[in-house]
Amino acid sequence: MSAESQAPTTFSPISPVRTPVNARNRRDSADAFSDYLRRIGHGPLLSAADEVTVARRIEVGLFATGKLAHGVDDPELSRELAWLGHDGARAKNDFIEANLRLVVSIAKRYSGRGTLIMDLVQDGNIGLVHAVEKFDFTTGYKFSTYATWSIRQAIHRGVADKSRMIRIPVHTAEELNKIKRIRRDLATSLGREPTITDLVAATQLPPKEVSRLLDYDREPISLDMPIGDGVGDISELIQDGDLPEPEEYATLTLRRADITFQLRQLPPREQAILTARFGLDGGEPHTLEQVAALQGVTRERVRQIEKRALALLRVPRLEQYLYD
Structure with a gap:
């Protein structure tokens, strides 16, 4: 079922808070789950005929909502379409609630x-x-047959997202799980940990692809992990040669703020030329020729505007900052 727009529904399946798993959270989740089961346990189930009837109402509602979105001049027709749209939304909600136990x-x-x-x-x-929105009742299949695949995929995606510190695509996670199953089977049959060559032979995948997938199975190491006698951590062993010293960083920050403030005193064109010339927007500095092409003027004209702009600022150290 699809349409350009559809009526809103009161059902909200998405929980805004994801909590880490610990003993207390497990107890809270168990209590919430018990309450949830009691709440959904009283709703009526749908027969195959009921599913077709409800699905028709949803489709009619989507069609009516789509017609309304394009504008209807007849007030009576507009009221009828609005009623059909709301009825379709109610039918969708009923369809969802009737299948919560399947989930x-x-x-x-x-x-x-x-x-x-x-x-x-x-x-x-x-x-x-998603399954309710896409269900085609004209195929003759029971909804549960169609929906089971969609529900499983959504759960797989959720598990893959929440079980890893670094998210990987769902299809990649599925391929990785397949290789891990094969690796376990090979370890049992071979009596040892299988090599990349063993896995390549078993999966018929290129060696690079097997290695790439197995790389995802490595858990990241926290930079806060203690080392030695516990007085330090891994982050202390890793140096970033491009990172300035704190004093230098503070000086650079103050210079940048000073330059930004001074530039605001100039007309827009002068600001643009100095920004491009010295890479003040975070980009690479441009040559006179490149700025001339951007501004649609000659190289000499850019040089003149640059010189006048620096003179207008009347800040002796600014030119030194820019050329540093």
Whole structure:
């Protein structure tokens, strides 16, 4: 089901807060999950015929909402289309609520993997909404058959996002999980940890691709990790040669603020030329010829404007700052 616009629904499957997993959060999640199960346990399930009826209402509502969005001159027709649009939104909400238990049954299969059960349910609900919006009742399939794949994909995506410090694309996570399963099977059958060559033979993937995927399986090391006797951390061993000393950085910051303030005293054209010439916007400094091309004037004209602009500023040290 699709349309250029659709009526709003009261269902909100997305939880705005994601909490780390610990003992207290697990207890809170279990309590919230129990409350959630009680809330959704009383809603009626839909038969195959009911699904077709509700899906038709949703489709009619989407069509009506789309017509209204393009403008309708007839007041009576406008009221009728508005009613159909609201009815479609109610039908969509009913369809979603009737299948919340399906999401729970699928989410339970993924519990115990470091993600709270309610987070799994919330992710699954996102997949459920997507399935309702895309369901084609004319195919004759039960909605649960179509929706299960969408719910699983949404849960997989959520688990992949929340289980890693660095997010990787879902399809990459799926390929990585496949290689990890093969690696475990090979370790069992070979009696040793499989090599890259073993994995290449088993997966039929290029060696570079196998290595690339396995690189994602390495957990990042925190720069706060203690070293030695615990009096220091890894960050102290890593130096950035491009990073200025604190005193130098403070001096550069003050210079930049000074230059920015002074430039604001100039007309826009002079500001633009000095900014381009000296890279004051964070970019590379431009030659006279490059600035001339940008401004649509001659090289000599740029030189004259630059000279006059520096003279107008009347700050003796500014020219020194710019040329440093």
